[in-house]
Amino acid sequence: MKKYSIGLDYGTESVRAILVDTQNGDTIAVSVEHYLHGIMSPCPDFALQDPQDYLDSGWKVLKEVASKVSKNEIIGIGVDFTACTMFPVDAKGEPLCFNSNFKDNHHAYAKLWKHHGAKKEADEINRLATVRGEKFLDYYGGIISCEWMLPKVFETLRCAPEVFNQTKYFVDAGDWIVFKLTGSWVRSATFAGYKGLWSIEEGYPSKEFLNALDPRLENIASTWISPVMAPGTLAGLLSVDVAKELGLQNNIGVSVATIDAHSGVPGMGVYSDRTACFIMGTSSCHMFLSGSLHLFKGMAGAVHDGIIPGLIGYESGQAAVGDLFAWFVKKFLKDEKNLNAFEVISKEAYSLKPGAHGLVALDWMNGNRSILMNHNLTGNILGLTLDTTSAEVFRALVEGTAFGTKKIIETYRNAGIVIDNITVCGGLSLLDEVMQIYSDILEMPINIAESNQAVALGAAIFGALACGKGNGGYDHIEEAVTHMVKPALKTHSPNPDHFKNYREIYKHYKTLHDFFGVDHPEIMQELKELKLNNNR
């Protein structure tokens, strides 16, 4: 008899369900549904969502894919979600925005991962934690983001104390979906670790720290759900009510949730150390695995069980990659008649020999997420001459993002993490020339993941893992991945003829990186402030 697992993948604008054969990884059905209210931005920096949309769209795609096979063949469900996407719920687990008293209160809704309303609060947390030498900072390279849980809760406390006071739990959306499916409250180690300031060694930030931040936050830990468990662990069985609603059996195992990007790691076929995993699209997310804990500046999070159970997962990121290429093509190649501008310039750019343009670009057009964690940094293009072409600049921008990645990998290696190959998924992974440039610059082979929906596949893998072998799933992640992920589409091997020139350019990239990013960040920051002040 066939056995299937469902991956339920909640992205920024839509949710996707895929139904996967647990024996061979075949994808039997896919369904995608956009959230009815999309992203709501009632004021600058705000990015809100309505949790009802998660239920409406999520249950719809679940039903849709489940209908493709016999209900007794479906054994598990795994859930991944953007993070930190969070909202307040009452004692029954109902989002406060469902309560008519709060339906007009922005802070009662889900604050999407990219909600930036808590910048001031994040600054205060960073300042105080730095002054006090709080250990938790070390797990995040010394700085936390305004996108994370505590700043968002702190913002709610300040801007909407009436919401804060009525909150039983502040939940990650992914954990809430698992609760809605099973009736069980379980906090994913991934959400707690990367976004919730929790570590297995240190637990949550101390009451002393929280009290110093704001006395009303002292007992905030009582609003986090527990226990904390690794993704791939069984959170519970599908509840009778939901099973009925979805037309499924109620003995289906539901896995502890995970972060969407992180779910891509098993979905790309990776479950052990030495292989870096990149998701490359508008921005890039880099994930690394290691058997041991290394805390160092330049990584944005180190979490036990954070990506793959049993290993420490690390993450870093670049804030603009595909976005950067698109920006250049859109703003600097205004030929509106030419819909193929991207292809045309790519062809010209990729025909150049490495080094032939004499350019080096800092890829910080959307700030530097790793390793400098400074969103006030900006882009720079050096080496321009009167014969420089737009295709040459485009090529330099592509290379600039690869040099940014190289700097990240160097930082990890210097910290003791071994990396000897790379697996990539995401839209950019299909651009062969871009991948070849990355391979040549990083001097490592790059495997292209077979699945074009590796994130959702990863969730399905966790669903199969949560069920266990006895129920037709798997007991170990390596078994699950080995069966459910197909071989890489292709491998790009580094061309040693290109190393010398790229190393020469990278030497200059590092000089610029250190001058503008480390020694004199005030140059870019002051210019950016000038821009902001004169555009108000």
Added chain:
Amino acid sequence: MKKYSIGLDYGTESVRAILVDTQNGDTIAVSVEHYLHGIMSPCPDFALQDPQDYLDSGWKVLKEVASKVSKNEIIGIGVDFTACTMFPVDAKGEPLCFNSNFKDNHHAYAKLWKHHGAKKEADEINRLATVRGEKFLDYYGGIISCEWMLPKVFETLRCAPEVFNQTKYFVDAGDWIVFKLTGSWVRSATFAGYKGLWSIEEGYPSKEFLNALDPRLENIASTWISPVMAPGTLAGLLSVDVAKELGLQNNIGVSVATIDAHSGVPGMGVYSDRTACFIMGTSSCHMFLSGSLHLFKGMAGAVHDGIIPGLIGYESGQAAVGDLFAWFVKKFLKDEKNLNAFEVISKEAYSLKPGAHGLVALDWMNGNRSILMNHNLTGNILGLTLDTTSAEVFRALVEGTAFGTKKIIETYRNAGIVIDNITVCGGLSLLDEVMQIYSDILEMPINIAESNQAVALGAAIFGALACGKGNGGYDHIEEAVTHMVKPALKTHSPNPDHFKNYREIYKHYKTLHDFFGVDHPEIMQELKELKLNNNR
């Protein structure tokens, strides 16, 4: 009776004659003729011309304008020429390329000012002069250019000793034209001073230095014509033969020649200190006047009588200005349908508030002529973000060239030269928005010269000055300029509301200037070499 003077203005690709009323400056006639052979480039770095073209085209335009009035009304001729445009002549003053033995030898032809075949020789001269502490270097800010006389002669010695050995004089083309008109050999202080390593205090480089450079150069001074005299001085009367050939009287006074750009200073109406004169076109030439000699790094030449008789003339330059704007429009706004791309982007760029783009650009896309005198430097654009537009970059490039000018003016002021206003001619002087940006950044009023052929007008002024009052001309430069130059077209006054933001950007410009230009020139240089090595 009316009195007229002719300005004979030899440019890079054509010669222009204008006939000017010496009483009121009215331009009565203009004639322009391109050189038959244009610029000949038989190999990379070579830029040659045929002196026969100077005669054919020059005499033609002279005849043309002279025919517009009675021949007895024409009192003087002034000549300006590009520099250092030089060639070897025999004892009779015939260019060696006119000799059938040498008609296939590149080095027997005129090496145009932008001939770059003597880079190696210039490097050797600079190295040796620096080591020996040669005083002449101080007159040129510490470095001489491969475009000047001695490197070009040295190149001829090495590459074509047979030409070198048959040379009686190596002449500047402007001096040769004066010789052809008058039969008199006179070396212009302008050519000798700015391009010939001569100064009134030190004379020419010493025999010891020349011997150390190459023993065959020890007596090279015997190949320079003499005496050295200031432009505006009478070189001689028009010879009987030439007068007859041109249909002119032979009592016409011919002025000592001058460099084309320098001729623009009186042509713009400037004859005294405190006013900087800019000629702004594809590149910018800056000229300054002072009653006293200041030798400092950052100026490219300081010469007694070099621009205006009786004053020290100083010059500096920026290697790409209009060229830089054209490069950006051509390479980065590829809408071939849109012939008005320059106007469209200008309109958008000039509607921005100062500082609103958050960008700062180093304008070294064709190297830095002043104050760094390093042609290996390249351009840089800093402050790019994902919302940066092409119009914003264009605006930053315009501002970047103005900041480059500001750095030059600061250097002059620091050396003790007073500058409190600016007069500009050239194609860019007619772009009001560009001039306003310059005025705001330089914080000085900018006068736009009335004549759109100020260089040729300056030559006509020198023609009138050479004749003297007794012959219907003038005895003093201020009299000649006052009568022959009309009031400025307009004045752009600096807007104090813009000072603060531009000072802020300039602060960062200077940081980048010093980092890339002074402390770490190897970054741009090594990238440029990489480009060259990978494009061969």
